Amino acid sequence: MTMQAFPLRLLPGDDLRGAIETALAGQDAAFVLQGIGSLSVVRLRFAGRPQADExxxxxxxxxxxxxxxxxxxxxxxxxxxxxxxxxxGHVAPGCIVRTTAELLAATLPGHAFTREHDPATGYPELAIRAR
Incomplete structure:
Protein backbone atom coordinates (compact mmCIF):
# COMPACT_ATOMS: atom_id res chain seq x y z
CA MET A 1 0.00 0.00 0.00
CA THR A 2 2.57 2.53 -1.19
CA MET A 3 1.65 6.01 -2.33
CA GLN A 4 2.28 6.45 -6.05
CA ALA A 5 3.33 9.97 -7.05
CA PHE A 6 3.28 11.31 -10.58
CA PRO A 7 3.69 14.69 -12.23
CA LEU A 8 1.08 16.42 -14.39
CA ARG A 9 1.50 19.31 -16.81
CA LEU A 10 -1.57 21.22 -17.91
CA LEU A 11 -1.61 23.27 -21.10
CA PRO A 12 -2.75 26.80 -21.98
CA GLY A 13 -6.55 27.00 -22.02
CA ASP A 14 -7.08 23.97 -19.76
CA ASP A 15 -9.62 24.31 -16.95
CA LEU A 16 -7.43 23.65 -13.91
CA ARG A 17 -9.96 21.81 -11.77
CA GLY A 18 -11.52 19.89 -14.66
CA ALA A 19 -8.13 18.77 -15.99
CA ILE A 20 -7.10 17.54 -12.54
CA GLU A 21 -10.35 15.59 -12.16
CA THR A 22 -9.91 14.10 -15.65
CA ALA A 23 -6.28 13.15 -15.03
CA LEU A 24 -7.18 11.40 -11.77
CA ALA A 25 -10.44 9.83 -12.99
CA GLY A 26 -10.70 6.18 -12.05
CA GLN A 27 -8.56 6.61 -8.93
CA ASP A 28 -10.31 5.70 -5.70
CA ALA A 29 -8.16 8.03 -3.59
CA ALA A 30 -5.82 10.78 -4.75
CA PHE A 31 -4.26 14.03 -3.63
CA VAL A 32 -2.77 17.02 -5.37
CA LEU A 33 0.33 17.61 -3.26
CA GLN A 34 1.59 20.86 -4.80
CA GLY A 35 1.59 22.88 -7.97
CA ILE A 36 2.85 26.01 -9.67
CA GLY A 37 2.02 27.74 -12.92
CA SER A 38 -0.05 30.60 -14.26
CA LEU A 39 -3.71 31.39 -14.85
CA SER A 40 -5.55 33.93 -16.99
CA VAL A 41 -8.83 33.39 -15.13
CA VAL A 42 -8.99 32.67 -11.40
CA ARG A 43 -12.22 31.50 -9.76
CA LEU A 44 -11.99 31.15 -5.98
CA ARG A 45 -14.65 30.71 -3.34
CA PHE A 46 -13.56 32.54 -0.22
CA ALA A 47 -14.32 31.29 3.31
CA GLY A 48 -17.95 31.65 4.30
CA ARG A 49 -19.14 32.75 0.87
CA PRO A 50 -21.64 30.74 -1.16
CA GLN A 51 -20.34 31.69 -4.64
CA ALA A 52 -16.93 31.94 -6.30
CA ASP A 53 -15.42 35.28 -7.25
CA GLU A 54 -13.74 35.63 -10.65
CA GLY A 89 -9.48 29.98 -1.37
CA HIS A 90 -11.44 27.02 -2.68
CA VAL A 91 -10.77 26.28 -6.38
CA ALA A 92 -13.95 26.60 -8.44
CA PRO A 93 -14.41 25.37 -12.01
CA GLY A 94 -13.31 27.88 -14.63
CA CYS A 95 -9.72 28.60 -13.55
CA ILE A 96 -7.98 28.76 -16.93
CA VAL A 97 -4.30 27.91 -17.41
CA ARG A 98 -2.38 30.80 -19.02
CA THR A 99 1.01 29.23 -19.91
CA THR A 100 1.39 26.08 -17.82
CA ALA A 101 0.41 24.35 -14.61
CA GLU A 102 2.90 21.87 -13.19
CA LEU A 103 1.45 19.62 -10.50
CA LEU A 104 2.52 16.71 -8.36
CA ALA A 105 -0.30 14.28 -7.68
CA ALA A 106 -0.37 11.06 -5.69
CA THR A 107 -2.70 8.09 -5.62
CA LEU A 108 -3.27 6.03 -2.50
CA PRO A 109 -3.81 2.37 -3.42
CA GLY A 110 -5.67 0.54 -0.69
CA HIS A 111 -7.92 3.51 0.12
CA ALA A 112 -11.17 4.88 -1.22
CA PHE A 113 -12.38 8.44 -0.79
CA THR A 114 -15.96 9.63 -0.99
CA ARG A 115 -17.72 12.84 0.02
CA GLU A 116 -20.53 12.30 2.50
CA HIS A 117 -22.84 14.69 4.31
CA ASP A 118 -21.43 15.52 7.75
CA PRO A 119 -24.19 16.62 10.14
CA ALA A 120 -21.63 18.47 12.29
CA THR A 121 -20.59 20.80 9.43
CA GLY A 122 -23.57 20.61 7.09
CA TYR A 123 -21.26 19.96 4.14
CA PRO A 124 -20.17 16.91 2.17
CA GLU A 125 -16.85 16.02 3.83
CA LEU A 126 -14.12 13.53 3.04
CA ALA A 127 -14.83 9.94 4.09
CA ILE A 128 -11.80 7.63 4.05
CA ARG A 129 -12.10 3.86 3.80
CA ALA A 130 -9.51 1.11 3.56
CA ARG A 131 -10.03 -1.20 0.59
Missing part, protein backbone atom coordinates in the same frame (compact mmCIF):
# COMPACT_ATOMS: atom_id res chain seq x y z
CA UNK A 55 -10.54 37.52 -11.47
CA UNK A 56 -9.05 38.02 -14.94
CA UNK A 57 -5.46 38.93 -15.73
CA UNK A 58 -2.01 37.42 -15.26
CA UNK A 59 -1.86 35.29 -12.11
CA UNK A 60 0.82 32.99 -10.72
CA UNK A 61 -0.15 29.81 -8.87
CA UNK A 62 1.82 29.85 -5.63
CA UNK A 63 0.33 26.70 -4.12
CA UNK A 64 -2.45 24.23 -4.83
CA UNK A 65 -3.35 21.16 -2.82
CA UNK A 66 -6.33 18.97 -2.07
CA UNK A 67 -8.09 15.64 -2.32
CA UNK A 68 -9.68 14.00 -5.36
CA UNK A 69 -12.26 11.24 -5.33
CA UNK A 70 -14.88 9.86 -7.68
CA UNK A 71 -17.13 12.56 -6.20
CA UNK A 72 -14.79 15.28 -7.53
CA UNK A 73 -11.99 17.47 -6.26
CA UNK A 74 -11.68 19.56 -3.10
CA UNK A 75 -8.79 21.91 -3.86
CA UNK A 76 -7.42 25.05 -2.23
CA UNK A 77 -5.07 27.44 -4.00
CA UNK A 78 -3.14 30.65 -3.47
CA UNK A 79 -2.32 32.92 -6.40
CA UNK A 80 -0.61 36.27 -6.85
CA UNK A 81 -1.40 39.00 -9.36
CA UNK A 82 1.00 41.21 -11.34
CA UNK A 83 1.39 43.50 -8.30
CA UNK A 84 2.13 40.65 -5.90
CA UNK A 85 -1.28 40.72 -4.20
CA UNK A 86 -2.04 37.22 -2.91
CA UNK A 87 -5.49 35.64 -2.93
CA UNK A 88 -6.46 32.21 -1.70
Missing amino acids: FRGDYEILTIAGSVSADGAHLHMSVSDADGLVLG
Whole structure:
Protein backbone atom coordinates (compact mmCIF):
# COMPACT_ATOMS: atom_id res chain seq x y z
CA MET A 1 0.00 0.00 0.00
CA THR A 2 2.57 2.53 -1.19
CA MET A 3 1.65 6.01 -2.33
CA GLN A 4 2.28 6.45 -6.05
CA ALA A 5 3.33 9.97 -7.05
CA PHE A 6 3.28 11.31 -10.58
CA PRO A 7 3.69 14.69 -12.23
CA LEU A 8 1.08 16.42 -14.39
CA ARG A 9 1.50 19.31 -16.81
CA LEU A 10 -1.57 21.22 -17.91
CA LEU A 11 -1.61 23.27 -21.10
CA PRO A 12 -2.75 26.80 -21.98
CA GLY A 13 -6.55 27.00 -22.02
CA ASP A 14 -7.08 23.97 -19.76
CA ASP A 15 -9.62 24.31 -16.95
CA LEU A 16 -7.43 23.65 -13.91
CA ARG A 17 -9.96 21.81 -11.77
CA GLY A 18 -11.52 19.89 -14.66
CA ALA A 19 -8.13 18.77 -15.99
CA ILE A 20 -7.10 17.54 -12.54
CA GLU A 21 -10.35 15.59 -12.16
CA THR A 22 -9.91 14.10 -15.65
CA ALA A 23 -6.28 13.15 -15.03
CA LEU A 24 -7.18 11.40 -11.77
CA ALA A 25 -10.44 9.83 -12.99
CA GLY A 26 -10.70 6.18 -12.05
CA GLN A 27 -8.56 6.61 -8.93
CA ASP A 28 -10.31 5.70 -5.70
CA ALA A 29 -8.16 8.03 -3.59
CA ALA A 30 -5.82 10.78 -4.75
CA PHE A 31 -4.26 14.03 -3.63
CA VAL A 32 -2.77 17.02 -5.37
CA LEU A 33 0.33 17.61 -3.26
CA GLN A 34 1.59 20.86 -4.80
CA GLY A 35 1.59 22.88 -7.97
CA ILE A 36 2.85 26.01 -9.67
CA GLY A 37 2.02 27.74 -12.92
CA SER A 38 -0.05 30.60 -14.26
CA LEU A 39 -3.71 31.39 -14.85
CA SER A 40 -5.55 33.93 -16.99
CA VAL A 41 -8.83 33.39 -15.13
CA VAL A 42 -8.99 32.67 -11.40
CA ARG A 43 -12.22 31.50 -9.76
CA LEU A 44 -11.99 31.15 -5.98
CA ARG A 45 -14.65 30.71 -3.34
CA PHE A 46 -13.56 32.54 -0.22
CA ALA A 47 -14.32 31.29 3.31
CA GLY A 48 -17.95 31.65 4.30
CA ARG A 49 -19.14 32.75 0.87
CA PRO A 50 -21.64 30.74 -1.16
CA GLN A 51 -20.34 31.69 -4.64
CA ALA A 52 -16.93 31.94 -6.30
CA ASP A 53 -15.42 35.28 -7.25
CA GLU A 54 -13.74 35.63 -10.65
CA PHE A 55 -10.54 37.52 -11.47
CA ARG A 56 -9.05 38.02 -14.94
CA GLY A 57 -5.46 38.93 -15.73
CA ASP A 58 -2.01 37.42 -15.26
CA TYR A 59 -1.86 35.29 -12.11
CA GLU A 60 0.82 32.99 -10.72
CA ILE A 61 -0.15 29.81 -8.87
CA LEU A 62 1.82 29.85 -5.63
CA THR A 63 0.33 26.70 -4.12
CA ILE A 64 -2.45 24.23 -4.83
CA ALA A 65 -3.35 21.16 -2.82
CA GLY A 66 -6.33 18.97 -2.07
CA SER A 67 -8.09 15.64 -2.32
CA VAL A 68 -9.68 14.00 -5.36
CA SER A 69 -12.26 11.24 -5.33
CA ALA A 70 -14.88 9.86 -7.68
CA ASP A 71 -17.13 12.56 -6.20
CA GLY A 72 -14.79 15.28 -7.53
CA ALA A 73 -11.99 17.47 -6.26
CA HIS A 74 -11.68 19.56 -3.10
CA LEU A 75 -8.79 21.91 -3.86
CA HIS A 76 -7.42 25.05 -2.23
CA MET A 77 -5.07 27.44 -4.00
CA SER A 78 -3.14 30.65 -3.47
CA VAL A 79 -2.32 32.92 -6.40
CA SER A 80 -0.61 36.27 -6.85
CA ASP A 81 -1.40 39.00 -9.36
CA ALA A 82 1.00 41.21 -11.34
CA ASP A 83 1.39 43.50 -8.30
CA GLY A 84 2.13 40.65 -5.90
CA LEU A 85 -1.28 40.72 -4.20
CA VAL A 86 -2.04 37.22 -2.91
CA LEU A 87 -5.49 35.64 -2.93
CA GLY A 88 -6.46 32.21 -1.70
CA GLY A 89 -9.48 29.98 -1.37
CA HIS A 90 -11.44 27.02 -2.68
CA VAL A 91 -10.77 26.28 -6.38
CA ALA A 92 -13.95 26.60 -8.44
CA PRO A 93 -14.41 25.37 -12.01
CA GLY A 94 -13.31 27.88 -14.63
CA CYS A 95 -9.72 28.60 -13.55
CA ILE A 96 -7.98 28.76 -16.93
CA VAL A 97 -4.30 27.91 -17.41
CA ARG A 98 -2.38 30.80 -19.02
CA THR A 99 1.01 29.23 -19.91
CA THR A 100 1.39 26.08 -17.82
CA ALA A 101 0.41 24.35 -14.61
CA GLU A 102 2.90 21.87 -13.19
CA LEU A 103 1.45 19.62 -10.50
CA LEU A 104 2.52 16.71 -8.36
CA ALA A 105 -0.30 14.28 -7.68
CA ALA A 106 -0.37 11.06 -5.69
CA THR A 107 -2.70 8.09 -5.62
CA LEU A 108 -3.27 6.03 -2.50
CA PRO A 109 -3.81 2.37 -3.42
CA GLY A 110 -5.67 0.54 -0.69
CA HIS A 111 -7.92 3.51 0.12
CA ALA A 112 -11.17 4.88 -1.22
CA PHE A 113 -12.38 8.44 -0.79
CA THR A 114 -15.96 9.63 -0.99
CA ARG A 115 -17.72 12.84 0.02
CA GLU A 116 -20.53 12.30 2.50
CA HIS A 117 -22.84 14.69 4.31
CA ASP A 118 -21.43 15.52 7.75
CA PRO A 119 -24.19 16.62 10.14
CA ALA A 120 -21.63 18.47 12.29
CA THR A 121 -20.59 20.80 9.43
CA GLY A 122 -23.57 20.61 7.09
CA TYR A 123 -21.26 19.96 4.14
CA PRO A 124 -20.17 16.91 2.17
CA GLU A 125 -16.85 16.02 3.83
CA LEU A 126 -14.12 13.53 3.04
CA ALA A 127 -14.83 9.94 4.09
CA ILE A 128 -11.80 7.63 4.05
CA ARG A 129 -12.10 3.86 3.80
CA ALA A 130 -9.51 1.11 3.56
CA ARG A 131 -10.03 -1.20 0.59
